[in-house]
Amino acid sequence: MVVNSVHWFRKGLRLHDNPSLRESIQGAETLRCIYILDPWFAGSSSVGINRWRFLLHCLEDLDASLRKLNSRLFVIRGQPTDVFPRLFKEWKITRLSYEYDSEPFGKERDAAIHKLASEAGVEVMGRISHTLYDLDKIIELNGGQSPLTYKRFQALINRMDAVELPAETITSEVLKKCATPINDDHDDKYGVPSLEELGFETEGLTSAVWPGGETEALMRLERHLERKAWVANFERPRMNANSLLASPTGLSPYLRFGCLSCRLFYFKLTDLYRKVKKNSTPPQSLYGQLLWREFFYTTATNNSCFDKMEGNPVCVQIPWNRNPEALAKWAEGRTGFPWIDAIMTQLRQEGWIHHLARHAVACFLTRGDLWISWEEGMKVFEELLLDADWSVNAGSWMWLSCSSFFQQFFHCYCPVGFGRRTDPNGDYIRRYLPILRGFPAKYIYDPWTAPEDVQKVAKCIIGVHYPKPMVNHAEASRINIERMKQIYQQLSCYRGLGLLATVPANPNNGNNGSNVGGVNTGASHGSGASTDPSTQEAASRTERGQPVQKRRREEAQPESGAKSFKQSK
């Protein structure tokens, strides 16, 4: 029987460490590598121009690499459920391969496609290569639940089998028995589109700070390792002003799109460490970046509500403020706090910001100053940030807003002080907010405190050329820490005076904690739990099953009446 293969690229945009592609080629007479472009995506505002440009770079790079192997990339417009039945027929496909996608939406989509494929008699091959481990095995090791804390996750990782070696790169040798039928009109029909074709305005667009593609990724990997070896220091580097700028050895966007295999990175790091330190066992901290990513994929894989507060069993229900005007100021870098605005400007212009910068702006938006929902911040990052995918973005936002994972909430990043300590001279501010260039270092982080003559000399009057600060940070943080404390006190049923003890202790075995976790769980926990995902669950749950005496106490939490009284199910 003739085997005609289609390999479906989604992430994993690379030819190295691509086991599903490798297997697809085995024994196949023809191979076509496709990428499906959902035409609706381009129009939606949830993906910005930098992300699109990066993706197109990746696709062009893949196409170029495939060309060297006498093949091509086929970019197909449409929805997968429409595209595949057509292709199966047209190309007489008998085999479909793709890299396994652990995200809930991805699993659902792939299940639907799997069904279509079976109906058409097409063999489906999915292999894991976007994560270091098989996430289901990690979850199994944890008794069937995703680990809820990073420490728990680290402990599980220690017990897992070794990471699988990366699969060997696809070369012309590998493809020699397999052909790709290419027509003359390939470029018209299946070529990689341009930004203009997708409807973007490219006039005045500066060149990409982060060029996409596997070739670029592998080059960066080499540079990254070279730098590490030269420094011979595998500790986390101290933060300085330079760290804020885009690095030519930065790898996070490439990991997200799969231009760089995380397993390749893992093994290269391991080899380098062993060479330099002459030590057999690298510490877990060496793989920090990769393990955080893995952690968020693991916590998200079985939770389709992971990117929401409502109905999300791991998310604390917090009464965030709804304020589109304030949100817009934050998103567009008009808060009046230069540190925050510069970061958001860099994000919008380049598509990447340092992780401490992320902490600063996320804290400012949510629990620090504006008290706006992390979901809103997550959506903005989704649009602008190159390395933000569903699991990692949502998980990070929940973490940074102290909505999950049992985080202490006391350490608030000051939008003035934190920046000042990181970059005392203020060069970062001047680079991204040229309007403030004239301010001396003394005032550049809080220009509204500068005397009028300083502002005049700087040719920038606060309130006219640059906004006044949109909140009083001291007042806002005072209010907000009190809010967080109240919420966590309700969750942990802690009635003492300590601030640290209000955050419930980690659950013992990583189970989605009973009352200690105390978060909105819907029907699964506690007796008599209502299936109404109403957000008042958190408050009333802690009362459930408590003896009558407690209600008589003066400080008793009154019964919540917020659910709609006449609501029917």
Added chain:
Amino acid sequence: MKRGLQGNEQEDGGGTSSGSQKTLKRSRKQRREKDLEGEGARWECLPQEILLHIFQYLPLLDRAYASQVCRGWNEAFHMPELWRCFEFELNQPASSYLKATHPDLIKQIIKRHSNHLQYVSFKVDSSRESAEAACDILSQLVNCSLKTLGLISTARPSFMEVPKSHFISALTVVFVNSKSLSSLKIDDTPVDDPSLKVLVANNSDTLKLLKMSSCPHVSPAGILCVADQCHGLRELALNYHLLSDELLLALSSERHVHLEHLRIDVVSENPGQQFHTIKKSSWDAMVRHSPKFNLVMYFFLYEDEFSPFFRDEIPVTHLYFGRSVSKDVLGRVGLNCPRLVELVVCANGLRPLDEELIRIAQRCTQLSAIGLGECEVSCSAFVEFVKMCGDRLTQLSIMEEVLVPDHRYGLDDIHWEVSKHLGRVWFPDMMPTW
């Protein structure tokens, strides 16, 4: 959709429609027969007290569904005991993601249950409408004799946007009618001195808890009036500008009960603000009168505003620095806070706090909780600190970036050392990296 009850109750076909007598009789006969076979429960014979007890375990929505089952259960639903506690949640769709207490339910409560209410709180979102709605409800609670009242803004202080007179008159209704208020939480509201006088005039014998942080219309004289008259006051929360030597002396007077805790927020309105000092003798009087009292202080000041503080011994037990605090101030904390139980520092700056921490370990012998955010401590000093405190440290929350590796300890082995001295497994707090 009907729900089964939680708890030990069997899930029987107990849910007949609110029924005709005939239906009930028939079921009674069926059940009698079942009873003879040793099965089934006789729901309709359940005494009201038991029903009440069970209903108290149900959240409101489930209780409401249960009340639709039959007349008997409907009566139980409206028993006064079930309406002692209520939390009104007032949210607008434009300013909140959360649902609000249904307006019909609010009407019902005011109509049928306002004289049953004893423990009431209002949670409002950031909109003025929600705060005004809360005031409207308060104004109608004329038959209420409340024991506790809490006005809680869950996002921004929206009560401050309500016209002051509207707020005051609503609050006055409660103060005048309750006469036995024991607990009052009115932080971030426009309460003023005259209304505090009304509070005192009617509730001085019963008031035990008063939380009024950030109430800008109250003066030190206003709060002093409360302290002078309400001798049962055990818990008090206010801003530093209301604190005075007189207040502390009033709280330590012979007629006054032992104070349990005092929470003080020290907030800077403008940079370079000057703060008054409290005499050491006033604090000493407090400690003599209430040796076990807890003093909780939250500081939100600029670094250079700390000069009046920690110059003398102060009996603070729980200390939080919400903004960057200097090495110098932390050094003074070590010297002058012998009763310190918890210390939480949001940020300090990039100079190691080694000496200061060691001194705190030496002098603050009650310290059992410490949290460090954006600070720096050398690993050796940190281990020394933990060694000195030993297992009295029940809460140790240190951001990973705080610990600076030195010749003795690196980041990978410090947690073992610390765990050893603490007597339990310990890791620093981590933040995600990309």
